[in-house]
Amino acid sequence: MIARISLAAVGLGLGLSAAFALSPAHAERLIVSVSNHRVTVTPNYSGEELVLFGSVEKDATTPSTRTNYDLVVTVSGPRADMVTRRKERKFGIWINTDYRQFLGVPTYLALFANRPFDAIASPEVQRRQQLGLNNVLLTQRVGPDYADVVPNDAFRSAFVRLRSEHGLYREATSAVTFLTPTLFRTGIPLPAEVPIGTYDVEIKLFSDGALVTRAESAFEIVKVGFEQFVANTARQSGLVYGLVTAFMALMTGWMASIVFRKD
């Protein structure tokens, strides 16, 4: 069930809910919107794709020579603490031994650009602007300190790889397409196991390797229906949930003994 929005809707969406860039010092302004600000996940949800679209608005102060824009879109889901564990062979079997704690890291993270990050900006700018999964800040607890580590750290790369395998972390350097020199769009794929919560979308506009302006948007993912009700009840009122489940088990057993009663 992939909900793609047609181009015809772009113009309408632009007028509906546009997020304006906050820095008036720059000559450009970004106007962006996502196709849906509230995604509802139903029991048969098997993934969806949101569409982000927007345009670069120039004004009188914009240098007329400036036409080549680069865009980087960062989508980050609700944050959580996570533990990454590594198995090692001990006494002939594989056991969890070492582990690292990741603190307040996004449960969903997607980075989209119109071309490779190396072509957009210098490594220094990439690091400062957190362009690419290798440059995004993922805080680890290292002893008493909190810090991010080098991108090729075994735990960090395993963490990013595992999240990517579930489609929860992704990086696509050709996902942003310019429809005209100033009008752009990109898809935001949301897999089936997408976490619920508020998602922040940050759009950065680069030109000649430097950040020109930025804009922000957001959307929300809510789960509805019976299964979400079940999940909430299980978490919030475990006792009632346990009682109901146990009662359900007894009823099923009792029903079976009636249905299949042998005389």
Place this chain on the structure above:
Amino acid sequence: MQLYLPIADIPVNVFLILAMGAAVGFVSGMFGIGGGFLMTPLLIFIGIAPAVAVASVASHIAASSFSGAISYWRRRAIDPALAVVLLSGGTIGTALGVWTFTLLRSLGQLDLMIALSYVVLLTAVGGLMFWEGLRAILRTRRGMAVPMRRSGSHGWIHGLPLKMRFKRSKIYLSVIPVVVVGLIIGFIGAVMGIGGGFILIPIMIYLLRVPTSTVIGTSMVLTLVTMVFATMLHAVTNHLVDAVLALILMVGGVTGAQFGARAGQRIRGEHLRLLLGLLILAVGIRFAIELVIRPDDLFTIRETGGAG
């Protein structure tokens, strides 16, 4: 038909789970056991987290043992006094088991402990049953009478104090070994997600010398109460019971069990034991292989809490 499991947090095919429930139910009906030792591993093998599998199977076993217990009760094949004494140990064992489960989970060693206990318990019990069944079959082939196995006199168990008369089973026995047996079964049941019938029944027959007329019914009562209790505790402490998953398993399980019971009546006892032994052994070996070979991925991630 895909269905999203709310607690296990993965989409599954309803018919696959239903078929698994029915298959395990068939086996459990055939051998007169709960089938948790098959159900939990199967769920783990299709990708459900071991912790969720253990907690959800508890409620599935509660359902199947309840329907079994009702029919045994009608046939007066349950010893209420024996059940109560077993339960006094069983509930404490279950509480200890859930507590250990929670502790191991926070240490990140739960999956390993579940796998290790499966290897040890299943290969040992399965191997013994297989051996016993094989010997019995060989003996009948050679035309010898199958001796009723009593494995020694176990004088020390019958010499223990606090003796009590269990009327329906017609035995006079100390309550101490009964409580201890209940405690052990309750403990491993809560940690491993099994009813424990396949261990409890041999112990009751060979060690406590409970007559076969009341042994299955009484063990089902213990299974029923410890599993209901385990469901409650897992729901309250770990929030890991997937009611949707459990319901599908129950429906499949109780249906399969009826057909299994009919099939079981047509097979000879020692063949049944041989088959069951092989089945248990196979599951144990499957877990052992999993532990010994290098896993596809050495790293795992677990969410430990929201940060706002």
